Every structure is written in structure tokens, then in C-alpha cells.
Amino acid sequence: MIDRPFDIPSPPDPMPSRDPGASALLTDLYQLTMLQTYFEQGMTGTAVFELFFRRLPPRQRNFFVAAGLGQVLEFLEELRFQPDELQWLASTGRFTAACIDRLAGLRFTGDVWAMAEGTVFFANQPIIRVEAPLPEAQLVETRLMNILHFQSMIATKAARAVLHAPGKLLVDFGLRRAHAAEAGLYAARATYLAGMAGSATVLAGQRYGVPIFGTMAHSFIQAHDSETRAFENFARSHPDNITLLIDTYDTEAAARKIVRLAPQLAQDGIKIGAVRIDSGDLAEHAREVRRIFDEAGLPHIKIFASGGIDEFALRDLLQAKQAPIDGFGIGSGMDASYDVPTLDCAYKLQEYGGRPRRKRSEGKATWPGRKQVFRHYDGSGRMAGDVLALQSEHAAGEPLLRPVMRNGQRLGDVETLEQARGRCRADLMRLPPELAALEPSPTPYPVTVSDALKALAEACDREHASASGD
Amino acid sequence: MIDRPFDIPSPPDPMPSRDPGASALLTDLYQLTMLQTYFEQGMTGTAVFELFFRRLPPRQRNFFVAAGLGQVLEFLEELRFQPDELQWLASTGRFTAACIDRLAGLRFTGDVWAMAEGTVFFANQPIIRVEAPLPEAQLVETRLMNILHFQSMIATKAARAVLHAPGKLLVDFGLRRAHAAEAGLYAARATYLAGMAGSATVLAGQRYGVPIFGTMAHSFIQAHDSETRAFENFARSHPDNITLLIDTYDTEAAARKIVRLAPQLAQDGIKIGAVRIDSGDLAEHAREVRRIFDEAGLPHIKIFASGGIDEFALRDLLQAKQAPIDGFGIGSGMDASYDVPTLDCAYKLQEYGGRPRRKRSEGKATWPGRKQVFRHYDGSGRMAGDVLALQSEHAAGEPLLRPVMRNGQRLGDVETLEQARGRCRADLMRLPPELAALEPSPTPYPVTVSDALKALAEACDREHASASGD
Numbered sequence: 001m002i003d004r005p006f007d008i009p010s011p012p013d014p015m016p017s018r019d020p021g022a023s024a025l026l027t028d029l030y031q032l033t034m035l036q037t038y039f040e041q042g043m044t045g046t047a048v049f050e051l052f053f054r055r056l057p058p059r060q061r062n063f064f065v066a067a068g069l070g071q072v073l074e075f076l077e078e079l080r081f082q083p084d085e086l087q088w089l090a091s092t093g094r095f096t097a098a099c100i101d102r103l104a105g106l107r108f109t110g111d112v113w114a115m116a117e118g119t120v121f122f123a124n125q126p127i128i129r130v131e132a133p134l135p136e137a138q139l140v141e142t143r144l145m146n147i148l149h150f151q152s153m154i155a156t157k158a159a160r161a162v163l164h165a166p167g168k169l170l171v172d173f174g175l176r177r178a179h180a181a182e183a184g185l186y187a188a189r190a191t192y193l194a195g196m197a198g199s200a201t202v203l204a205g206q207r208y209g210v211p212i213f214g215t216m217a218h219s220f221i222q223a224h225d226s227e228t229r230a231f232e233n234f235a236r237s238h239p240d241n242i243t244l245l246i247d248t249y250d251t252e253a254a255a256r257k258i259v260r261l262a263p264q265l266a267q268d269g270i271k272i273g274a275v276r277i278d279s280g281d282l283a284e285h286a287r288e289v290r291r292i293f294d295e296a297g298l299p300h301i302k303i304f305a306s307g308g309i310d311e312f313a314l315r316d317l318l319q320a321k322q323a324p325i326d327g328f329g330i331g332s333g334m335d336a337s338y339d340v341p342t343l344d345c346a347y348k349l350q351e352y353g354g355r356p357r358r359k360r361s362e363g364k365a366t367w368p369g370r371k372q373v374f375r376h377y378d379g380s381g382r383m384a385g386d387v388l389a390l391q392s393e394h395a396a397g398e399p400l401l402r403p404v405m406r407n408g409q410r411l412g413d414v415e416t417l418e419q420a421r422g423r424c425r426a427d428l429m430r431l432p433p434e435l436a437a438l439e440p441s442p443t444p445y446p447v448t449v450s451d452a453l454k455a456l457a458e459a460c461d462r463e464h465a466s467a468s469g470d
Numbered sequence: 471m472i473d474r475p476f477d478i479p480s481p482p483d484p485m486p487s488r489d490p491g492a493s494a495l496l497t498d499l500y501q502l503t504m505l506q507t508y509f510e511q512g513m514t515g516t517a518v519f520e521l522f523f524r525r526l527p528p529r530q531r532n533f534f535v536a537a538g539l540g541q542v543l544e545f546l547e548e549l550r551f552q553p554d555e556l557q558w559l560a561s562t563g564r565f566t567a568a569c570i571d572r573l574a575g576l577r578f579t580g581d582v583w584a585m586a587e588g589t590v591f592f593a594n595q596p597i598i599r600v601e602a603p604l605p606e607a608q609l610v611e612t613r614l615m616n617i618l619h620f621q622s623m624i625a626t627k628a629a630r631a632v633l634h635a636p637g638k639l640l641v642d643f644g645l646r647r648a649h650a651a652e653a654g655l656y657a658a659r660a661t662y663l664a665g666m667a668g669s670a671t672v673l674a675g676q677r678y679g680v681p682i683f684g685t686m687a688h689s690f691i692q693a694h695d696s697e698t699r700a701f702e703n704f705a706r707s708h709p710d711n712i713t714l715l716i717d718t719y720d721t722e723a724a725a726r727k728i729v730r731l732a733p734q735l736a737q738d739g740i741k742i743g744a745v746r747i748d749s750g751d752l753a754e755h756a757r758e759v760r761r762i763f764d765e766a767g768l769p770h771i772k773i774f775a776s777g778g779i780d781e782f783a784l785r786d787l788l789q790a791k792q793a794p795i796d797g798f799g800i801g802s803g804m805d806a807s808y809d810v811p812t813l814d815c816a817y818k819l820q821e822y823g824g825r826p827r828r829k830r831s832e833g834k835a836t837w838p839g840r841k842q843v844f845r846h847y848d849g850s851g852r853m854a855g856d857v858l859a860l861q862s863e864h865a866a867g868e869p870l871l872r873p874v875m876r877n878g879q880r881l882g883d884v885e886t887l888e889q890a891r892g893r894c895r896a897d898l899m900r901l902p903p904e905l906a907a908l909e910p911s912p913t914p915y916p917v918t919v920s921d922a923l924k925a926l927a928e929a930c931d932r933e934h935a936s937a938s939g940d
Contacts, residue, residue, distance in 0.1 A: 019651075020673055026654065032672065032684070034686055036707050134693060146650060149646065150650045181491030205495075214501075219517075219611075233511050234507050237510050352692070
């Protein structure tokens, strides 16, 4: 009707073991159709794109945390079309042979400036700037947003939880209800970056060095004919690392079974580390279980809780209810960022062929040119305000965007996840207290726009108006 | 504190091109710790697990659509631990050598029953049943949920949009704000399965045969010094397939530029197919643009709209506002299922060693045994009610779960996505009208539990009570 579907290949090639995230075809079709025109028109001058988030979700977030740059740089370094992908594109009949040839040789050769992972940022601040020949900078839009939008959204939500559960062990349990494979993997990375203790997702341990945690499922208890026997079998199988799930049938009854079991295990040098409660009134059960263990002389057994946990539940359990809970498993409330499952982010052309560009669509106008964010701190080291300015201004304050890639090659060492995590911890400690609160900050964080940037935006508008006859 | 983080390998192995979704390590750590105990205790009898959704999101969904079985069967067929994964597991110090050996030989050898993709289903109905040696059936829990939860959630949301935009071209535009790579890819598949026309995601075309659609971005217009020139360059580059984006500066002015450009292109046999509007009051702009084209003798130019579209916006634009829009691009409102970004689903042990099992945690009790869903239709072919019964009952009605895998091998031909899409279309047409509405159905769809299943649940409780002294 509007667009012509290609003939469906029969059967489609499954290629099950290739990473979809590494494919150059993981992009929007329009990127490729635009590239064909750019190639034909010789439009390969340097384009400058910036990625930013248009607004903080009103009443739901007071700040953002940048995450995902590591995966973006990997993607850019490895970007290329594979032979089977080029053949398939050709088979759709949508592209000229010349275009396919150009795609075959395409690599990312540009420069990248970015905020380091773990940096706190705000609306309309670029977190990455790509300066590259127009076709390259255009093509990568979709995947860059796909990575940075998700990881930053999750790191932001995790930071809120971390701020409101000081001293508690927070573990990502969300893989099963994350939005498919890579979301689960990236959520483990982003929540750890933001300060959580680790994840249940084993692959995040292998790929990113995220500490991994695990207990047992209800099915383990159910598969045994006796709950006590299930506890004992697990304990003897994992003597160094025992967390027992106690809510399959009756939480307090299970705790008393552990009280009876503990001395027998102790004779063999085995100590139960913790129990997990996954249902019911978590505060009430935790208090009862704590009392049972303390009265039995087992004060060392920690209590871990899961089920319906988010930053508000954490605050409620720990502050309002003073629940004696030592750690939390956080699942779908975190990995799908259920209260804010998407953010309004954009990757926009700010300059092409040496001229600043500005999108002026209703409600979606952007600031033109190559920009920088300069951050100021007060005497106690707290963030005091940012200035959104032109890169060329070299204004006062700490510049948050730094060069990370030149001519398609990474600059300096690959930053470790631990380094990013440390930066995030430092930035969260420098947040003004009203921004660290879960409630909306009564005053937004001060971000001003420099006079030079305002003047450039006006000049863009004037120039466009004078040329609008086309 | 509760659990011992392993030593972080330095640097972690990046392995960028391996598909995380195909890795046996894309699982929760507790699956592996439980397996070690199962191996040690010889607990390798046949376990029966069922996956179901606990409840329809109140007021937000009247039915579910099953999706993702194709990827589940692929995963089960290919499940194995790679040598580097086994080495890494060993290096964590968490597993015995005997356990690692067993994992090395582990394959999925079980039977699977499932609802076909595209089937409409309701709360507490199993959509898949896994019957396999306990370690195998346990291990696959995380990835099965990770696939089926997401794809079914997206297919469900897409079905609502399809039902409320009859005759309109609905295209998935959501990759950039989907939750990372696989979510974007699976969303393209699930929305097409549910009846949308296709996706902008190119990889979904190559991998799944989903029809792909694409227009142009604002950056394409901005990179040109003249909007008219941008339109003309694109048109000449893609003469068979032209959709022009007209809201970069002034939507109606852009439509008039197209009116002036069209005759020149027509001289070369080039016809503009459609325009896209992505901002502002979509109904108002569409009406104005329609009028401009109709008055200029260009009634064949279709109008495509995007930006903030979901099933409610569709209904509002098409019914309340009677907007002359022919097709829609649907992005983050669909791919992240923003109003219901997670569903409460579970994969529960229902039988082990020939004995039915029942989880009885507060608020989370399950129906035991191997179950089947029998569906009844009224005289006009509409769904009239389901019975949740034991598989062994062979009750009246259409059984919705069918065997799809035996001894780890798929039964019959691989179903095509087109077949699943056809089934979904048929099922949506058989929905009672009050369930097809966007509003909550005044009466829920009738699902009754058979007497035999109720009796079995009571027997499980009695047996457990008599054994509760452990």
C-alpha cells in the first residue's frame, strides 16, 4: 500500500547463533534507503549528530545516569555488513548494485565524544556526539539509541534504589521478565554499574565480570518430599554458600525447621548463611523469622527478600517498617523499568558540511551545533549547576563530554565496569539532596544555555527563514 | 555478605559476536546451583513444568496472545554448554568437577506440549508444558520465560492495535527504544504475528521474513540545504517506493512543495506514494495535507503518521477524529508495551517422580498436575468458554495444547510465521466483542476448573498436611 513488502524468502534463514546486536542489519530500513541517496548525491561530508534525552519523566525521575558507552564503542569498532547480509539486501530489490558495493566497504571511521559511563546528566544534554561522514553517522543511529536508551534508563532506576537502601545487598533478579536476552544481560550490567551488588544472570558474570548471586527456586523444595530434606541436601551440596528459600509452604514453620537442622549441619562444619522470603507481608515475615533465629542463637543467618521490590518498596520496608531485611532481589520492577519503560531520547543532526543544522518540528526543536556540558560544584563538592554551551566556547566548569574515539579507533584504555561503577558512586554522592529523593525535586537542577548557543539557534532560524522559498 | 561474589576476571572476555540468547549461561545462577544438588542426589526423574500467566492486568487487557514458541523450540534443540562456558563456570569455584562434567553432557531430551503461536489465551492456562528429567526441565526455566513472556506481551498489545485500526497499514517503528537488540527483533516478529503489516527493523526481514518498511529521517531533510531538493533526491533514488517526511519545518508548506514537485517527477514517470507526518496535531495536519493533495489532483498520495501512537491513539484518530490517515508507524508505545511492560508469569513444577506437586505460597498457589485447556465455541463460531482440566480427562471441546517436541526433537514441520499469523487473525475474529474492546470487559471470559483438577489440588494439600511434620 504505502511501501512495498519484499517477497518473503521461504524458508527464512534462521542463523540462530549470530548475535543480533552485532548485525549491521539491526537498524531501521530508512537508514539504508537514505544511504543510497547520500551515496548517489556524494553527500559524504562530515555530519555531527548528538544523542540526548528530551525531558526527565515528570514527577518520576530527578536525574539520569549514563550507561552503555562500552557496548556502543564495541559496536562502532566492529561495524560491517557480512556477505550473507549484503546478498540478502540485494535480493530485496530495493537497492542499487552501487549502493550494495558501498555498504560492503562501509566501516565506522569517525570521531566520538561522550560522557563517561556512570555520569549523572539531565534533559537536553548530549551524552554522545558522533562526527563522521554522513552515511556512517546516519547508519548507526538506531543501534546507538537502542543501547544507550535502555542501559541509561536502567542505570537511572537502579541508582534510585541504591540511594534508598544504604548498606543493603541489592541483587538483580530480572532476567526472566526482562525484554528478551540482551535486555536481561544489559540490565545486569547497568544495575551493577549504578551500584547494585550483582545479578543472578550468569552470562553477565562471564561477559562483564558482574558478581553473580543465586539461591534456590520453589521447584527445588517441591521436588523433594520433605522441605527439611531439601534444605539439608542443598546445604551439604553448597557448604560455603547457603541461602534457603523458606516460603514454599509456611514461612515461619520453615524457619523453625532450619533451627532444628542447624545443629546437625554445624557438627559437620556447615553454616547456613541466609534465608529468602518471596511472598506475603515481607516485613512481617522478616520480623518473625528474625525473632525465631535470634531466639535460637542463630543471629548470623541473614534475611533476603524478593517479590515486588522497587525503590519505593525498599524505602517503605527499610524506613517506614524498619524490616530486619539484609538484602533484596529485584526483578521485573527493575529490568523493565516498569514505571518508566521508555524515555524520550533523540539522535539529531546538529551540523553538516560545516553548517549548523536545527530541527524545528512542533514541540521537537533542537539546539544546533557541537555542544559541551560544563558542570559546576559548590564548596562542599555538590553539583551546583550545568551550562549547555558550544564545544568551542571552552567555558568555565568541568566539561562532561570527552573524546573517546578518533578515526574509528578507541582512544586510551578500555574503561572497566568497576571504574564506571566508581564514577557513578561518586556522582550520586555529589547529587543535591532534593534530587536524590524519590519524590519530584521542588526545584529542578539548574541547567542554563549559553548566550553563544542561543545566538547560533537564532541565526539558524533566520537563515532557514530566508531560504524557505526553497 | 549473603552470597560470595567470585573473583572478577580481569579483563572479562568480551566475545562480542556470540548470541547471548543462545548461551546456556543466559540463566539464573540458582538453576545451576540446584542442578548440582539434583545430580548429587540422583534427582533426575521426569519433572513436569508448566508456564502460565497468573492474571490479566486488571482493566488493561482482556486476553493474551501466545507468541515465541518458535524461538523456544530452537533454544531447546540447540541447548548445550560451550567449552569456554564450562571452563568459566569451573573458574568461579562454585561447582564440583562432577557437576561441570554433567553440564558438559547436558542436552534437552524431553517432551514439550504447547499452544500454537497466535492462540488467544487467558489467566492460569498453561501455554507450554515441559516434561523432562528434572535438571533439564529446571535449567531452561529462565530462558523460556524470557522468550515467551516478552513475545506474548507484545503480540497481545499489537493485537489490540490491529483490532482497532481495520484496513490500516500498521508498521513497527520501535527498535530504537525497544529494550536492547533482541527485544527489537522479537517485537518486529510478535507484532507481525499479531497482524501488523511489518516492521522497520531490517534484521527481522532477514531472519523471520517480516515485511520491512522505511521512509526517511529528519536528518535527511536537514542535511540538504533545500527541503524540495531533499524530496527530489530521494524520489529519484527510490522511484518505486517513495514516502516523504514532511514535518521537519512546516508540514503544510512541505505538502505544497510536493504539489509543485510532483509534475516534474511525473514527466520522468516517478510517482510519489506517500508522505509521513511525525509531530503536532496529527489529525489536523492530516486533514490539511489531504485537502492540499486532493485539490492539486494528487488523491493517490497516502498519508502515514507516527509519533506517540498506541491502540488508544489509533482509535481516537480513526474513530473520534475521522483523520484521513492511511497508515501508522508505532514505536515505543508498542515495543516496550509501555502501559503493561511486564506480566506476572510463572513456570512451575506440577509433577515430579509421578506425583503431582503444588506450590502453596501466599497468593501464589498453583494448580497441580499435567493440564489441558479445552475450548468451546458458540453456534456462530465465537469463543464461548474454556475448561482448565487434567490432560488425562479428555474432556469435550478443542484441546489447545498439542505435542510439539518429543525426546528433544521437534514433531512435524517447523510452523511458518505466516501460519501463526493466520491463526492469530482467525482467533481474534472469534473473540467475543466485549473482549475485543479496549475497555475492560464487563464480564470476564468464562474459564472453569474441572472437578477432577479441583479434587487433585485438594488431595495434594491433604497429603502435604499429613507429611508436614517432615
